[in-house]
Amino acid sequence: MSLPPPGALGARLFDGHSARALKVELRREGNQLLAQAGERQWRWPLDQVRWPERSREGRRVAELPDGMSLHALDNTAWDGWCEVHVGGPGWIDRLQGSWRATLLALAGLVLLAVLTQQWGVPWAARALVEPMPRSVDQSLEAAVIDSLGPPTLSPTRLPPARQAEITAAWEAAKERLDRSLARQGEPASPALTLRFHASRLGPNAMALPGGTVVITDELVALAGEDMPLLLGVLGHEQGHVQHRHGLRMAAQVGLLSVLVGSLWGDPSSLVSALPLWWGQADYSREAEREADAWSLRLLQANGLDPRAMVRLFQALAAGRTCAPPPADCAPPAATGADVLQTLGFASHPAPAERLRFFEQAAGRS
Ligand SMILES: [Zn+2]
Structure with a gap:
């Protein structure tokens, strides 16, 4: 050679x-x-x-x-x-050729995924939902309502007079909130349609995207004569409707599915966007904060003590499923197993942070 x-x-x-x-x-x-x-x-x-x-x-x-x-x-x-x-x-x-660089790249990829999931997707979902007409929320609600029903929800056992009393109290509270919003140059708050149901979910309320709010008999029992507590809950649920959390969550899960699908090459995950939304283990903490802030506005516009919400968290934490004195206490609700809980109150952990939020607001007023 x-x-x-x-x-x-x-x-x-x-x-x-x-x-x-x-x-x-x-x-x-x-x-x-x-x-x-x-x-x-x-x-x-x-x-x-x-x-x-x-x-x-x-x-x-x-x-x-x-x-x-x-x-x-x-x-x-x-x-x-x-x-x-x-x-x-x-x-x-x-x-x-460098394993250090490979590890670094991997760490960077994980970080990027976390950032995308934490901030990128919520930001994109917000941008996506904002220009959509409210009728989109309503059609999403229709899909959700179709999936509701026994055994999750069954016909209410509340007397019609009690239902009417709560509905009237809510309408009056909403009107006072709207007057306060108008003074600040803001549009009126979204209208809610209250639906009462007995539920194996226990004390719970859930806002559907189009403005229907399901209130369980067990929550009404837990509130007893404490109407401000119920109004606080309804204010919180109205906050979810106001901020369109339902549609935003659906958009977020949809976007996540697309991202995951493009990474793993499974387009069928697109189809599962809505079930995924239901399956979401926790409604984002940010959404809860926004809904709590809205609840506070409603309470304050009505001259009510924000401690109403503190009482709710305490009652839920104590595991009371009805307020004394009624004797027909339901057994404590099963927790964790129901996907519906992801939207309702029982699933919203009442962490110290949320309790503090209302206590501090009460201290200021
Ligand atoms: Zn909530």
């Missing part, structure tokens, strides 16, 4: 037409790559040569203009020659 002269590298040249290779010697001359086979010579500008990435295995093939290519005879010699005459491996090559 004849060694190429110093500064030259032996390689095989394919002309892109025939399968026959020509043995050549490569040299660099200024900004040109020179290949020589006996009397024949080829020249290419260096910046038109696509050098291969340098993996440990893998064949070294440099792509040339006109479909020609150069194949290495010996990887080690090729790499050494390239290092001297073309420049060391590019930063991509070096990164690929």
Whole structure:
């Protein structure tokens, strides 16, 4: 085997037409790559040569203009020659060869995923939902209502007079809130349609996207004569409607499904957007904060003590499912198993933070 002269590298040249290779010697001359086979010579500008990435295995093939290519005879010699005459491996090559860089890239990817999930998706969902007409919320609600019913919800056992009393108290409270909003130049709050149901979910209320609020008999029993408590809950649910959390959550899950689908290549996850929404283990903390803030506005516009909500959290925490003195206490509601709970009050943990929010507001007023 004849060694190429110093500064030259032996390689095989394919002309892109025939399968026959020509043995050549490569040299660099200024900004040109020179290949020589006996009397024949080829020249290419260096910046038109696509050098291969340098993996440990893998064949070294440099792509040339006109479909020609150069194949290495010996990887080690090729790499050494390239290092001297073309420049060391590019930063991509070096990164690929480094496990530290690989770990770093992986950490970066995880961080990006977390940021996207935490902020990117909610931001995009908000931007997506904002221009949608309210009728979209209503059609989403129709889909949700279709999925409700026994055994989750059953006909209410509340006397019609009690239902009318709560509805009237709510309408009056909403009117006072709207007057206060008007004074601040804000539009009226969304109208709610109250629906009473007995439910195995226990004391609970859930806002559907179109403004229907389901109130369980168990919640009414828990409130007893404490109407401000019920109004606080209804204010919270109105907050969910006001901020269109239902549609935003659906959009978020939809976007997440698209992202996940594009990462894992499973388009069927798109179809599962709505069930995923239901299955969401927690209604985002941000949504709860917004709904609580709205509840506070309603209470304050009505001159009611924000401690009404503190009483609710305390009663829920105490596991009371009805207020004394009524004797027909329901057994404590099963928790955790019902997807519907994700929307309702029982599923909203009453963490110290939310309790503090209303207590501090009470302290200020
Ligand atoms: Zn809520």
